[in-house]
Amino acid sequence: xxxxxxxxxxxxxxxxxxxxxxxxxxxxxxxxxxxxxxxxxxxxxxxxxxxxxxxxxxxxxxxxxxxxxxxxxxxxxxxxxxxxxxxxxxxxxxxxxxxxxxxxxxxxxxx
Amino acid sequence: xxxxxxxxxxxxxxxxxxxxxxxxxxxxxxxxxxxxxxxxxxxxxxxxxxxxxxxxxxxxxxxxxxxxxxxxxxxxxxxxxxxxxxxxxxxxxxxxxxxxxxxxxxxxxxxxx
Numbered sequence: 001x002x003x004x005x006x007x008x009x010x011x012x013x014x015x016x017x018x019x020x021x022x023x024x025x026x027x028x029x030x031x032x033x034x035x036x037x038x039x040x041x042x043x044x045x046x047x048x049x050x051x052x053x054x055x056x057x058x059x060x061x062x063x064x065x066x067x068x069x070x071x072x073x074x075x076x077x078x079x080x081x082x083x084x085x086x087x088x089x090x091x092x093x094x095x096x097x098x099x100x101x102x103x104x105x106x107x108x109x110x111x
Numbered sequence: 112x113x114x115x116x117x118x119x120x121x122x123x124x125x126x127x128x129x130x131x132x133x134x135x136x137x138x139x140x141x142x143x144x145x146x147x148x149x150x151x152x153x154x155x156x157x158x159x160x161x162x163x164x165x166x167x168x169x170x171x172x173x174x175x176x177x178x179x180x181x182x183x184x185x186x187x188x189x190x191x192x193x194x195x196x197x198x199x200x201x202x203x204x205x206x207x208x209x210x211x212x213x214x215x216x217x218x219x220x221x222x223x224x
Binding site: 034036041042043044045046049088090096097098099100101102103104 | 115142144146152153154155156159166167169202206209212213214215216217218220
């Protein structure tokens with residue numbers, strides 16, 4: 001079983017839709033959870049950072065962590081064409097700074 | 112807004128040659144990392160660096176790889192004798208604390224022929 005699993009997509013949605021992106025993981029030691037956005041041929045850009053379980057909201061973005069199910073989500077409200085990118089989940093246990101990434105989900109928002 | 116910078120943006124080299132990838136982390140950051148992303152694959156951790164020494168490295172980071180902070184601003188990754196399978200995008204990241212908010216540079220695309 002892979003440590004972090006993420007559906008590669010592509011996920012295609014109309015402008016204004018609510019987008020749900022998800023990752024599952026197998027290592028119960030993971031404590032820190034992040035979402036990065038990566039535009040084509042660019043470096044990942046940090047979107048959300050969450051410690052342990054719970055929700056975090058920042059503008060149109062909401063990150064959820066359910067440690068009991070080993071499942072994390074990123075919701076994007078009122079999606080825009082500029083949100084079209086690959087979204088990477090990343091996580092790490094508390095004893096190391098090493099980030100373990102999912103494969104990324106490619107999102108396309110069409111006007 | 113401060114950002115991590117990397118040079119060169121692209122590097123083409125012959126197999127067996129040495130390459131040095133350069134990074135300038137965000138100025139007040141103390142923790143530095145290298146990751147790589149082979150085309151179509153996930154981002155993979157290579158090495159973390161703090162207080163002028165390696166704090167953790169992955170299985171990928173073998174004896175052909177080394178890192179250095181030669182001065183107060185630069186952070187370098189050296190590959191001594193490149194192989195075809197080293198072709199990838201290499202990302203430098205930095206963090207202000209032993210924490211998880213790592214900020215990525217734009218990457219160096221390395222192609223080994």
